[in-house]
Amino acid sequence: MxxxxxxxxxxxxxxxxxxxxxxxxSGKSGISVSTIQRDSTDTLVNKPFRLAGGNDINGAHWRFKEGDSATWAGPDYIDRHWVKTITPKETLRGNKALWNSGKGWYRLLIKAKKEAAEEPMNLLIKQFGRSELYLDGRLLAKVVPFRFDSGGSQRITQQVALPITDTNQHVLAIRYAFRKEPTLFAELGEPPMNLSVLTVSGGLTGYYxxxxxxxxxxxxxxxxxxxxxxxxxxxxxxxxxxxxxxxxxxxxxxxxxxxxxxxxxxxxxxxxxxxxxxxxxxxxxxxxxxxxxxxxxxxxxxxxxxxxxxxxxxxxxxxxxxxxxxxxxxxxxxxxxxxxxxxxxxxxxxxxxxxxxxxxxxxxxxxxxxxxxxxxxxxxxxxxxxxxxxxxxxxxxxxxxxxxxxxxxxxxxxxxxxxxxxxxxxTRTYRSLESNLREVEQLSARTVAQEQEKQQILARQNETLEQLVTERTAALDQSLTELRTTQDQLIQREKLASLGELTAGVAHEIQNPLNFVNNFSEVSVELLTELEEEQQRPADERDAELEKEILGDIKQNIGKISHHGQRAASIVKGMLQHSRASTGQREPTDLNALTDEYLRLAYHGIRAKEKTFEVNLVTHPDPGLPAVAIIPQDMGRVLMNLFINAFHAVQERTQQSAANAGTYQPTVTVTTERSGDKVKIRVHDNGTGVSDEVRNKIFQPFFTTKPTGKGTGLGLSLSYDIITKGHGGTLDLQSEPGEFTEFIVTLPVA
Missing domain, CATH: 1.20.1070 (Rhopdopsin 7-helix transmembrane proteins)
Structure with missing residues (x-):
């Protein structure tokens, strides 16, 4: 390797x-870099630089000295002690003497070639800074950038005519200065100037x-x-x-x-x-x-x-x-x-x-x-x-x-x-993706064909399923019809059971005033018979005081008969109101009176069935309870259901206590109270209580804990719907198994 x-x-x-x-x-056409020879005293002597069109005289052997003096422009000035080979194209940083002083002079011996002397020449100056050009001590031009002295640009490009028409030796002197400024780069490659000798006819075009x-x-x-x-x-x-x-x-x-x-x-x-x-x-x-x-x-x-x-x-x-x-x-x-x-x-x-x-x-x-x-x-x-x-x-x-x-x-x-x-x-990745795309398209076509086949299979299966669904829907419709019929029958049974209890209670309630009417009627008939007998006696034997007393008793009996008749009439009126269909319109109602009325009806209803039933009824009505806008018939049904459930609970615990030879006092407490903008009706009994399992289902339709034939399971469900949906209230349950059960009806006042 x-x-x-x-x-x-x-x-x-x-x-x-x-x-x-x-x-x-290498250099451009016409450049003749001056050679350096030693004289007899071993000092360096520059030969004149020979000018021609297209010369780049930056490579000639210049002499340089820092500082400033007007005498340095003269052709007779001796510059052998100046620094040699430092040209104007040497960078500002490279020329340490110029960089430190900020100004200096350049001198060069020049001699035009014969062909150059016959055609006018210009000196093209591409400069950074300012300068003055002298030829044989005579000022040729001042090259100064615009706004140089006010901190502006230091660059300028300018043409200066070289008035050389012979082949004699001349001295070109340049007085140079630049404005020192802060720099960020030590290796600054900026030269003071770049000089080119161009012919008037076409040199400038070639340069540009x-x-x-x-x-x-x-x-x-x-x-x-x-x-x-x-x-x-x-x-x-x-x-x-x-x-x-x-x-x-x-x-x-x-x-x-x-x-x-x-x-x-x-x-x-x-x-x-x-x-x-x-x-x-x-x-x-x-x-x-x-x-x-x-x-x-x-x-x-x-x-x-x-x-x-x-x-x-x-x-x-x-x-x-x-x-x-x-x-x-x-x-x-x-x-x-x-x-x-x-x-x-x-x-x-x-x-x-x-x-x-x-x-x-x-x-x-x-x-x-x-x-x-x-x-x-x-x-x-x-x-x-x-x-x-x-x-x-x-x-x-x-x-x-x-x-x-x-x-x-x-x-x-x-x-x-x-x-x-x-x-x-x-490109290779694109071609690979293009190939993969074609494969995906082929797979997609096969997938579409398979999908169409699946769709056909699914269509046939859907037809079969639709037939099965139609058959089962018919069966379900029949079952639903039977279920609705059964539900209507259960609701009717619930209504009949409620009506039976209400009728028994009303009959028992009416029995009392009727007994009074009958008794007082019989007594009044006897008093009238006695009065007739007394009036049939001779005038001297009649007792006026006795007649007066009999008439007073008759009057008193007639008043009691009227009182108990009105009482029976009011009971019949209440029964008619309860049995009348609900109008659905709310009426301001005294909850204390409504609660007391239905408590007595429920009590007499269960007493009509169970002659031995005994319970201690306790009421705590709130005297400041405002009238509440309710539907009285619907709220009466709710209270009737709650009271009957409470009576059944204490009756069941009474039977359990009798079997266990215990001392138990059945009590049902009804309380009305106001709580902020709501009123509450509490129905509390010390019966058997409700277990947690039953509590979660107690408001579900057709759920009942009563023996078969004793209830339909719709009472509490209907009551819950009447309170929550019909009146915007709540129906809550609190219970402790074996201790108590309390239903709380909460209704908004307004």
């Missing part, structure tokens, strides 16, 4: 070295085309990586389990920010913004490489080890060093990226050895990048040899186009390769 790694690393190092050589030695090409490439890269970032974000939202899409989303976004920052660094107006943009660019590139490498680990399902975390640590240290200290030494610059590339080669080789086709994609992307870098090497070497041997009569700049395109493809091959691999995953 080490042989491929060794070859790839050597190839990478050779390519980097060659690229560095190209950057150091070159600038536009660079801007277009930066925006193209930013657009490509932004699109890839959005693509991976949509992939991640579609499937959040695939974490690599989230990693690649952040990686592509970081690269997009880095390329955008690379463009913005050339247009930021102040040092503060420029340092912030450069920091964002450096951070974006490093974060993008780290996340991209981490995405390869995720893609191949390889656990990151110490080597990966060492690379991340080196990248972090490199960024912190550039942020707080400055540019790192040249011998360690790019080590972190080289190690990242080596780790990517290692991971790609591991993926190549796997049998899974998708795992080979990182290796394929790597091969494409290596082929592109190899192409750059071949184009540069072969093209340079051909141009040097005059085989190709073209400028070396022509070779930069294929070189740049190959490098561009190499740069995009790795991230785009990973993205395309994930797209293939989604």
């Amino acid at each position: 080490m042989r491929p790694f060794t070859v790839l690393c050597l190839l990478l190092l050779a390519t980097c070295s060659f690229s560095q050589t190209i950057r150091m030695s 085309l070159s600038e536009s090409f660079g801007v277009a490439i930066a925006f193209l890269c930013a657009g490509i990586f932004s699109t890839l970032s959005l693509l991976h974000l949509l992939f991640f939202r579609a499937n959040r389990l695939q974490q690599i899409n989230r990693t690649l989303f952040w990686a592509m976004l970081a690269f997009a920010i880095a390329f955008l920052a690379d463009f913005l660094s050339d247009v930021t107006p102040t040092l503060t913004l420029d340092s912030l943009v450069e920091l964002a660019g450096k951070l974006g590139f490093r974060a993008g490489f780290a996340l991209l490498l981490w995405g390869v680990y995720q893609y191949l399902n390889i656990r990151a080890g110490w080597f990966f975390y060492s690379i991340v640590s080196l990248v972090t240290i490199d960024l912190l060093y550039r942020t707080f200290v400055g540019p790192p030494p040249d011998y360690i610059d790019g080590v972190a990226f080289l190690l990242s590339f080596i780790d990517y080669i290692r991971l790609s080789w591991i993926g190549r050895k796997r049998k899974v086709a998708d795992a080979r994609l990182p290796w394929k992307s790597l091969k494409l990048a290596i082929l592109c870098i190899g192409g750059v090497f071949l184009v540069a070497v072969i093209g340079g040899i051909a141009i040097g041997a005059k085989v190709l009569n073209v400028n070396f700049d022509i070779l930069l186009v294929p070189i740049f395109m190959l490098l561009f493809i190499a740069l995009l091959s790795i991230p785009v390769g990973l993205s395309l691999s994930l797209v293939q995953d989604y």
Whole structure:
């Protein structure tokens, strides 16, 4: 495994070295970098820089001195003691003397070529700060950005005419200054100015085309990586389990920010913004490489080890060093990226050895990048040899186009390769889902056919069931008819039983006044006979006092006869009212009177059946009880049922006590009272009580604890419905088996 790694690393190092050589030695057409020779005193003497159309004079051997003096612009000034080889394109941070002082002078000896002297030339200045240009001590132009002195932008691009029409030696002096501002990034890559010598006829057009090409490439890269970032974000939202899409989303976004920052660094107006943009660019590139490498680990399902975390640590240290200290030494610059590339080669080789086709994609992307870098090497070497041997009569700049395109493809091959691999995953998943969908559709068709068959079977079964239901419904209707008939008979029996008890009670009640009427009638007849006999005697023998006394007795008897007759009439009237059908309309009623009346009726009714029945009746009427709107006939039925049940309970316990030779005093207590906006009627007996099992069923229709033929089980059920549904009240039961039973009727006052 080490042989491929060794070859790839050597190839990478050779390519980097060659690229560095190209950057150091290549230039645009007409550039003639001045050579340095030693004079007899072993001091460095600069030869004049020879100007031609299209010269980039930033690479010429300039001299620099910090500070400011008007005499430094003169052609006779001796500048041998100035700092050499510091050009105006050297970064502000790189030129420590200029950074500390904030101003300085640049000087350069120039001499126009013969062909350049025949055509007017301009000096294109792309500047950060302010400057004054002098040619042979004479002021050519002042290049000052608008609002420079008021804290505005320090950038300006301006053309200045070079009035050189001969081939003599001239002195170009630049007086430069910039406004110092707070910076957030120590490795500030902003140069004071970028100078280009252009011909009036067409040099400016070529310059702007070159600038536009660079801007277009930066925006193209930013657009490509932004699109890839959005693509991976949509992939991640579609499937959040695939974490690599989230990693690649952040990686592509970081690269997009880095390329955008690379463009913005050339247009930021102040040092503060420029340092912030450069920091964002450096951070974006490093974060993008780290996340991209981490995405390869995720893609191949390889656990990151110490080597990966060492690379991340080196990248972090490199960024912190550039942020707080400055540019790192040249011998360690790019080590972190080289190690990242080596780790990517290692991971790609591991993926190549796997049998899974998708795992080979990182290796394929790597091969494409290596082929592109190899192409750059071949184009540069072969093209340079051909141009040097005059085989190709073209400028070396022509070779930069294929070189740049190959490098561009190499740069995009790795991230785009990973993205395309994930797209293939989604394509394969989509095809698998499409195949599964077809299978599901086939299964659905079979299921529908089976379902139709089931529906037919169910239809036949439903027909059979409907016939059975029809037959059973007829049987149930007949049973229901018989049940209703039986229920009507039971209700009729309950009514007859209640009517019998009521009739017996009324007969017993009427018997008393009738006995009085008969007795007083007989006595009155005897008194009248005696009075007739007394009146038939002679006048002298008649006793007037006796006649008067007899007439008084007769009058008194007639009054008693009338009283007891009215009493019997009132009893008959009450019986008629009780037997009359309920009108359903409520009437204000005195509950004390109604309770007392039906208590006596119930008592005489049971006395008519059981001559030996004895009970102690106790009443506690509330004298302040208001009249309550009720249906008197319905409430009378309820009270009659409660009283009869109480009498039966105490009668049963009396029989049990007699059998056990115990002393028991049967008592029924009736109490009326008011409780807030309600009135209560309590019917309490000290009879046998009600068990818990019976208590849960006592209000159910047809449930009775009486012997067969003694009750229908509808009395309490009807009473419950009359109280709760007819009058909006409640009927509650409290009982202790063997001790007592108490029914509580609660009615609203209003």
